[in-house]
Amino acid sequence: MTLEAAIRSHPSRLDGLDRSAPVWVLTAAVLALLILLPLGWLGYMSVSAEHGVTLAHYARVFADPQLQKALWNTVVLAFWSGLLSVAIGAPMAWLSARTDLPWSRGIRSLIMASFVTPPFLGAFAWVMLAGPNAGYLNKVYRSLTGADDPLLNIFTMPGLIFVVAIYTFPYVYIMIANTLGLIASDLEEAASILGANRFRVALTITLPMVAPAILSGFILSVLQALALFGSPAILALPAGFHTITTQIWALFHYPPKVEMAAAFSVPLLLATALLLLVQKRLLGRRGYASVGGKGAQRRAIPLGAWRYPALLGCLAVLGCAVFLPYGILAKAAFSRAWAQPLTWENFTLANWSFTFLSSSTQGAIVNTLELGVLTACVGAGLAALLAYVTNRKLIVGHQLLAFLALAPIVIPGTVLAVALFIAYTRPPFLLYGTLWILFIAYLTKEMPVGYSQSDATFRGIHPELEEAGRILGAGRLRVLREITAPLAKSGIIATWCFIFIGVIRELSASIILFTPNTKVMSVVIFDLKEEGQFGAIAVLGIFMLAMTFAIVALMQTLLGRDVLGQRSSGSPAGASAPG
């Protein structure tokens, strides 16, 4: 073949691009559209006036005492629940990673259960447990002591902080347990041999090494609390106060004040971005904390007489996060009146038949499953393509693509919903009122998790495996089909699972974007609360949890490791807001 013939038979001028090029370019375009369009609209709307631009919306938002109050409440909530998460998560991480704590695998599983529990379900359960009047714990307390006043009132700021923290501490736990797992015992023993006692070793060696992990766990918890809608809506609103997210939601009540919601969203967006930047920096400097690596020997520190008290402490926390809430949900699901004792007279299956047979809940379940499957399929596919493009550096600007794919992490669900509402209630994309706007919201929101998952998958597939196929005569798409895809399969299915779990529990964006015909399970749960239908809530909650656990089990089988370990290496994927 001559040079000319070679040029004719291979017209592409770009490295390794050939016939697959349009696929990669299209992927990039979809991603850019998905993220830049709504955020562009959000920014524009927050400064738009009838003529030109204005900062009036910002001025109005920040002058309004009610909004100021919401802002302050959010700061209080985020700070204290972050602190409480660290106070719970850090000792538990140390206990389960470094000591001979009994039953530590069971503890780890329960922490995982708390991790995947939708926070708004936990909040509902705690309404039933510690509501001032009918709360189960208060009833037990009254019958034991004869007192008239309730022991606990969950409808307070401390109550809210507590309920938020028991579902965000797993983020701290994961960060610290994984860091501790990387530190070789040698480092601590080197100090012991020089004469430091156990306490001193922990204080001068172990603690400084995990300090960046603790701080970044704190930031992750703060981010969770900032973005949360469900728990504040359930606990703060009856108590008579707002947070930023509930306030944004309230701004959408008739008549909707979209410009103000936009102006109120932008600071939340910036705060999240800033916190994540700080967290990333902390982890970037973590090099000295991850000394040792895989060869590190770890020996359990004996707790001695403290073994069982320590176990009891862990179980107490998990009791609050898992046992009590799950118990009360199960009780409510089978009771005529959830607050009454579980007797034969009070036993019923009516909640179940009501939930699964009534058309409104049925429709929501179908919507949720449809959206879950659709988003997970499209999301896993898109994430896989993106991760492939960025890992193999297939197009110019692939770093920008990775950045874009991870960018939604800084967008709280509520803010994303505001942005999507603005972007898709006008031409050329009129999607408001359809399931498609929810689909886009979920897809955008889950993209960071999906991308980090897929990225890890493709990073594990050596490029030489593909090159070996190319040089033997297979084109890029054929290599993708016959070599890459089979190797990436379990990783991609795991990505699918992550996205599906994220979608079926999503509340903070759905609550703004739903319309009567496009309700999803989380929204119905929220509605049922207004009607006081706690039995039906419990049934839906149990259904949601059962689905989640089934998927988690599937994922663990596929990956051969648990969901918590999955979030090692400080990937900010964990920051995607669940509520």
Place this chain on the structure above:
Amino acid sequence: MPGVTIRGLTKRYGDVAAVQGLELRVEPGELVALLGPSGCGKTTTLRLVAGFLKPEAGEIWVGERCLSSPAAVVPPERRRMAMIFQSYALWPHMTVDQNVAYGLRLAKTPRAERDRRVAEMLKAVQLDGYGSRYPGELSGGQQQRVAVARALVVEPEILLLDEPLSNLDANLREEMRFEIRRLHETFAITTLYVTHDQAEAMVISDRVAVLQDGRVAQIGTAEELFERPRTRFVAEFIGKTNLIDGVADGTGTVARGRLRLRVASTDLTPGAPVAVSIRPHQIELAPRALPGTPAAPDANVLAGTVVRASYLGDGVDYQVRIEDSDVVLRVAGPAPPRVRLGERVSVSVAPGACVPLPSDG
């Protein structure tokens, strides 16, 4: 069977040129090793030949086909080449049979012939009976053989190997060197072999191209490179050597201080800086007290003192300080030692063993 011709090949990563103006010709059926330290551009060159990279300048020809130029790059799958990777790149989801048969399947070889050729090839690499195993169930050496079989079974025009032995342990590595040489003699495929291990390059190849900063510093047989290095870099990279920096004293002598060495050249420019390379095993030591065997009449004979002697079993590694100079020579002497630590010795080197190099090289 075509050869490979590379002309003026240049590849940049950002501002850094990994390969610049590289020239190389591989004769049909020849095995050429690309040898050099990390960062010399050897792997980049190989990947350019494979078509995974596009050059900024230059051309790669295989026989009458121009495969790469800045204007167009024939994709890897249409180059009729095979490659053996550092990681072996065996597909973990396919059995040994499926791995080896993959290239034949792509070439649409009929089923019966495919099976026959796969079986034959597995036999050639001493893996008959392993066809239904998965790569994960094989040892490192066996995986290596599968990778070889997968590359050879397609009867490629050109075979490329990228540090294929670097993941094996020392014993196996030595064994596989001979194995690869044997297979090359059997199949006689034009081959480019990348390695940073000079012993490996010397055992396996017909010729060795030493790469430095993206260029071929010198190409030749192992003997040529060892005996007649043309640059300081090549002299130091291939085998151990003593380098003495000096100035040409006449057309055939180099001076350093009061030291004079007759060298293997008669056309030096007097006054020009010259480095002299002397291999440790080409230096003879004799106790000065004894007259010993008389050195060749034209040999350089110097007086020195043994300042270190390390017994290595099959030889002795000496350091000898030359009198009236700052030069310390390493000398590989025979075992048992004929001279002792601290002993005054006479050092003789034939002029033919003193290879002059341009001092800046």
